[in-house]
Amino acid sequence: MRKLGFALTAAALFATPALAADTITFVYQSAQGQPATAAQIARQFVGDGVTVIVPISTPSAQAAVAATKDIPIVFTAVTDPLAAQLVPSLAKPGGNVTGISDMSPMADHVALIKEITPNVKTLGVLFNPGEANSVSLVNRLKEVAAPAGIAIVEAAATKSADVQAAARGLVGKVDAMYVPTDNTVVSALEAAIAVAEENKIPFYAGDTDSVKRGALASIGFNYYDVGVETGKVVARILKGEKPGDIDVTFASGSDLYVNKAAAAKMGVTIPDAVIARANTVIE
16 A cells, blocks of 8 residues: 655645555645644654655645655645755756646736736735745746836735734835735735735735635636646656656646636726636636
């Protein structure tokens, strides 16, 4: 009987294709956004001798990589595996680690913000500077925002309890708010959105699930599909391939989500052209 360990810091499970369900046990554990818990889970998986560890998100992946150099690791939903020091290279990374990156299409996000709210000159970004993936995203955002004439104002939240205060600190300083795929901020997303609604500030997100929860709009990946791609990598390893011989790949495809109800609460009218090409429109 082979066991696959799934370590999560985000609140969502990703789908994987069936892999001989009669001979494989799937073990799911959630760190609830706590790095120390993620490290404990990773050590537990190692102690249990699981066949493959599938950490979801950068903090969980870092915990798994720190826990073992022997058990195959297939990370998923990791923004920047190089900056997070999960692998030394994307092509045939060697060792026991490979996976799927979900680096956000930041240039598309900036273009979307400009299209929906063309008067935005300052963009407040809520993130946890302790998350390597978030730091990479903010740096990338700065690179693409500057040519578009948008200045980035950072607002740090090192724990979920800090998110609302960080959002309030942006009021009066920014024309819009944005949260990247940051585990800490997303775990308390509604608190930040409430501040945006109260002050009529457009609030954008780096992932489409956050649009369902009240963000105005986003362009992101279909994470079911990301999960399927991750499962295919796991299947290759179960069939005998070494993770170090499998290239790290980037998630492909993008979906446009818009939330008309959220836009109304924030005093924004989404252009018809944006709504017409959206994959999902939340009324």
